[in-house]
Amino acid sequence: MTKITGDQALVKKINRSIILETIRRHAPVSRAKVSELTGLNKATVSNLVQELATHHLLQEIGPGESSGGRKPQLLLFNGQAGYAVGVELRVNQMTGVLTDLEGNIAAEADDSLAEHDVESVTQRMIAMIKELMQQAPPSPYGIIGIGVGVPGMVDGNGTVLFAPNLGWDMVPLQQRLEEELGLPVTIDNEANAGAQGELRFGAGQDARHLLYISAGSGIGSGIIINGELYKGARGYAGESGHMSIEADGKACSCGNRGCWELYASEKSYDDKGDRLPARRTSALIRHAEEGHAETIRHFQELGRYLGIGITNLVNGFNPQSVIIGGPLSDARAWIGDTLKQVVAERTLPYHKELMEIHFAELGSRSTMIGAAYSAISQFLGPVRVSVPAT
Amino acid sequence: MTKITGDQALVKKINRSIILETIRRHAPVSRAKVSELTGLNKATVSNLVQELATHHLLQEIGPGESSGGRKPQLLLFNGQAGYAVGVELRVNQMTGVLTDLEGNIAAEADDSLAEHDVESVTQRMIAMIKELMQQAPPSPYGIIGIGVGVPGMVDGNGTVLFAPNLGWDMVPLQQRLEEELGLPVTIDNEANAGAQGELRFGAGQDARHLLYISAGSGIGSGIIINGELYKGARGYAGESGHMSIEADGKACSCGNRGCWELYASEKSYDDKGDRLPARRTSALIRHAEEGHAETIRHFQELGRYLGIGITNLVNGFNPQSVIIGGPLSDARAWIGDTLKQVVAERTLPYHKELMEIHFAELGSRSTMIGAAYSAISQFLGPVRVSVPAT
């Protein structure tokens, strides 16, 4: 825990952050308007804007319409002041993006993975990152950092503690990548990264409290509280896939019984033996589109179980909105209705009114973009101040 | 949302809060030590200490032991600068305490409730509060506020939205009490208040992320994140009792099925028909003490279900510690072992290492004291600043 006290540097940091954020959200906007929106003095805004502009984080794009007086000089956040790389590591595949500071994708790359040994995966990841870095347009800051989303639990030092699907155990990925690349690296759980992606650039931009459910080969969740990712005491909050929804149900490899993800993720395909015509979600979606009854029935059942688990989380968390991402969100047409109906039926009355359920807006890119945002966030250095009641 | 910007007043507020908190935690302590602990300059500490002392919030209690130089002047938080009233409203009973600013109990009161109509309960509550207020010793600030914990959902304005066991619906309790008493009033869910009580004055004083489970006629939970109560988007987070642990289990009055509290609260007694010798926890504990086999077996089963639900919450939240309170915590001798064993078996491997399960230290007073703390907290005006990574 950093020892943090109040001094003028902190004040400046806070105000700079407020101004940058205000301009990002209301762009294009004048200094006068920023002053009005934030409550900061005009002089303060002018000073900090100038400072931010000399650091290339803001741009003046010329005069706007007059409202009966001098024309305003409009300001824009300079999203192209630097670029970040975001990588998502999956079981069979690795995908990456190069984004600007506003999450716009400038380049993409992917690579299939046959083997999962730490060394070869790390090598290929480094190669992919370098490839993406080379595609960055010239900019004042260049590559400002790298974010990686992995399917497993990650501690505060960016060490992958446990990634069952990769067979990884205690892999100091952040340290390794930082040594090789000489840039700041952040490692996050895949669902946590996805939550950040949707929060900042996707379906959750207005939410302070958000729940992101990543449904795929398992289920993970990313919890956003007060606009910030909640990681828990040791960094591994969000393992909601191992919430038991059948107290004495099927045994799970985790040691628990009746885990949610046994019923509401791709793991549910295993129980159906040969009754399902395929084992991969993409293939099953095609069968569903062709009207295969058993497949459609299975998706509905899966949607029902998803709804049961989401209900549990909603009753506990009272989030503003729930966003469903991950590979299974591609089957939204087949699971969405049942899911929403189950949540509506089972959730406590008061939640119904003001809670929204969405599917991921960034689609399969939520995690990559969210991972990139972790790097951006570190670079821009957000500051949050809360004064609970006055 | 308050428009908050950085200025010198904020800086001062932050530092004053830091100093007060430091002295509260390390008392008795010298100015020099506070400076060292907080990183603030000695002069800053001296100035703010003087200001706080003239406001009667600090006291100098004379010199301490020298460590090879001038003797330190030891400082104490003046817990008797004011008093707060905390009330817990239960189904059959209403209890209240008068506490000083450190949560020490100065007076207690209770009243049994036969009827639950809003008017008579409110009247009796006001009478009890006034009675407690009169017992407050003379102090610089007198009664600084009143906190109430209720068995139901509460919104941000202190309106009781829904309290099934009281038959209450949309009762603007805070408004009513403030009008009658002319003092700041905070209304909280019973579990939320309990969580705050244990966090500040009980078993959770070192935790930043804490989960409080209140098990009684139902199950509620209070979630502490980053040292602050998390209330959710609309103020009713923590309804974990209605987490389904049997997807197609018993129907619950809430509309859901297989709700945790049907299996792990006093509601579980109803299923046992005549096999249990009593219907009240206090009576059952006596029977268990006398060796009644069926009762003991039931408590074990209840403990097992408690463990199953706690496992779910722990996997999702990754709290530092879990505290179990409410009437059922009196049966800790009969449910504790099973509970802890179930959690150890079913929780994800990494949680086991660093998570603690405790029973409430304040016993049946957690909620009252926590409610009082809500008032104290408002009075002292805590400020939290976070700078996520530098």
Added chain:
DNA sequence: ATTACTTTGTTTAACCAATAGACAAAGTCC
């Protein structure tokens, strides 16, 4: 065109909290 009024953004002087460092006070230890 001229004048009055608006709006935007900058400049100036004042303010104020934290700070470093000097210093005074009060102690220890040899």
Added chain:
DNA sequence: GGACTTTGTCTATTGGTTAAACAAAGTAAT
């Protein structure tokens, strides 16, 4: 008694925000 430590205060400085004056650049009506 002298050298050294520790505690707490005092003083001058720093560096941020701010209010208010001001300059710049526009509109609108006469």
